[in-house]
Amino acid sequence: MSEPTAATTAAESTPDVSDMSVSLNEVQDVSPDSKVTETLDNHGPAAALDSTAVEPEPIPVAAEVNSSSEPTPEQESQESQNALTQKFTAEEWAAVKALRAKLPEVLKEAFPKMDQNVPITLWGVSITANGPHDARVSVVLIKFLRARDLSVTDAQQMLVKTLRWRADFKIDDVVKEQYDEKIFGPVGRVFGKDKEERPVTYNLYGTSKEAFSDVDRFIRWRIAFMEKSINLLDFENIDQMVQVHDYEGVSLRRTPSEKAAAAQATAIFQDYYPEFLSRKFFVNIPALLTWIFWLFKPLISAATLAKFTPVGTGAQTIGAALLPYIDATELPKRYGGEASDFA
Numbered sequence: 001m002s003e004p005t006a007a008t009t010a011a012e013s014t015p016d017v018s019d020m021s022v023s024l025n026e027v028q029d030v031s032p033d034s035k036v037t038e039t040l041d042n043h044g045p046a047a048a049l050d051s052t053a054v055e056p057e058p059i060p061v062a063a064e065v066n067s068s069s070e071p072t073p074e075q076e077s078q079e080s081q082n083a084l085t086q087k088f089t090a091e092e093w094a095a096v097k098a099l100r101a102k103l104p105e106v107l108k109e110a111f112p113k114m115d116q117n118v119p120i121t122l123w124g125v126s127i128t129a130n131g132p133h134d135a136r137v138s139v140v141l142i143k144f145l146r147a148r149d150l151s152v153t154d155a156q157q158m159l160v161k162t163l164r165w166r167a168d169f170k171i172d173d174v175v176k177e178q179y180d181e182k183i184f185g186p187v188g189r190v191f192g193k194d195k196e197e198r199p200v201t202y203n204l205y206g207t208s209k210e211a212f213s214d215v216d217r218f219i220r221w222r223i224a225f226m227e228k229s230i231n232l233l234d235f236e237n238i239d240q241m242v243q244v245h246d247y248e249g250v251s252l253r254r255t256p257s258e259k260a261a262a263a264q265a266t267a268i269f270q271d272y273y274p275e276f277l278s279r280k281f282f283v284n285i286p287a288l289l290t291w292i293f294w295l296f297k298p299l300i301s302a303a304t305l306a307k308f309t310p311v312g313t314g315a316q317t318i319g320a321a322l323l324p325y326i327d328a329t330e331l332p333k334r335y336g337g338e339a340s341d342f343a
Contacts, residue, residue, distance in 0.1 A: 082135040082236040085142075092142055095150045099141050102156050104129040110163035120163070123230050136235040143239070147274035162272045171227065179221045187211050188225040189342050190232065192330030198278050199232040200242045200326060201225075202342075206249025212258045222265050226273065233276075240278035242325065244335070248284040248313075279325060283311045283318045283335065 079085070079093075088096065107116055107129050114120075119128040125136045141155075144162075148154035186207035192200050205211070212218055233239050254262070282289075290310045311321040319328075319336015331337025 079138070080133045080135040082139070084139045084236065084239055085135045088138070088142065091150060092145065095145045095152055095155075096138050096141050098152045099145060099155055099159075100133070100137070102152070103127065106156055106160055106163070110160045111167070122163070122166075123227075123233070123235070125235055139235045139239050143275040158271070158274065165268075165272050169223070171223070174220050175224045175227050177220060177224065179217075179224065183208055183210050184221050184225075188222075190229055191332060191342060192326065192339060194242045194278070194326045194330070196238075196278075198238055198240055198242050199229060200244060200330070201229050202244045202246060204246045204248070206247060212255065212261050215257050215260045215264065218261045219264050219268070222261075223268065226269070226276075230276065240276055242278050243280045244322070245280065245282050246284050247282065247286070247289075252286065252289070277307060279307050279309070281309045281311055281318075281322060283321075284313045285310055287312070 104116060107114070107120065107127075111120070116129045119126045119131065121127070122140060125140050126134070127137055127140070131137075141159075144155040144159050145152070148158060187204055189202040189204070190199055191202060194200055211221070229241055233241070290312065294310075309321055311318050315334060315336040317336075319331070322331055322335055323337070326337070328336075328338040330339060332339050332341050334341055
């Protein structure tokens with residue numbers, strides 16, 4: 001059942017450093033340092049030092065979940081399991097159960113006029129206030145919890161806001177909308193899988209300047225592209241994707257509409273799409289942006305930094321970075337693989 005209306009080279013000789021962003025943008029993960037990372041991505045390195053980028057320290061899960069509530073083997077056996085839930089830690093299980101117990105509150109707050117016995121669908125997973133313990137529901141809930149350091153209260157608030165936003169944004173309509181293939185077709189591609197069977201998405205923002213001419217239209221297309229990519233995840237074995245952002249043809253100086261589109265997209269993915277990113281490659285980026293990335297490396301946590309790989313230009317250089325994660329038969333030749341180029 002669908003939700004109750006609930007469902008991206010050269011520079012001038014001396015560019016302004018604050019404008020060098022088209023791009024390390026659209027970071028889906030919401031980790032403790034994601035504010036720093038996304039600030040570097042969308043507003044230039046100078047903004048990364050802004051003290052407002054530091055989020056309040058979340059309430060530790062221990063304060064919200066009784067530390068003695070670690071699931072016993074008997075309790076674990078009652079849980080519906082899949083390959084992903086089997087990797088949960090005892091602390092994560094405790095947090096999932098605590099958040100699941102709050103689902104009646106979540107649905108009532110998000111949809112006050114809706115019958116609480118009616119299931120809603122989030123990313124293809126049916127969620128009910130007091131329904132059976134579907135393992136895929138646990139996988140969805142852990143995304144919000146991990147995004148908020150297992151703080152049940154913070155994860156609950158994030159989930160409520162996500163459900164409200166999807167209803168207000170009319171996700172189902174946005175996904176069904178027809179977007180001009182000549183404008184957006186070359187900009188976003190889903191092609192192949194990595195060695196862990198995760199889908200690989202490609203954003204080639206240098207292929208269409210017109211894509212950014214209408215910011216609202218670009219945002220709708222970008223969200224629809226994200227939703228269609230998520231449809232490839234089963235939440236049983238795979239719940240994340242790999243992203244490749246190609247900056248060939250992208251200028252270091254962005255237009256106002258490009259800046260606005262990048263800022264809005266980043267905010268949306270940060271707030272409403274937690275923990276969907278497994279790894280992100282930035283390819284064909286100018287040497288100057290690579291230098292800036294490493295300059296601010298100390299500001300990024302090891303966990304987040306491990307997901308980002310800035311790569312230079314040329315098929316051989318790009319292939320050296322991507323082939324350890326994506327088989328040559330799944331990687332287009334332009335990126336050092338053996339597969340045919342995008343259709």
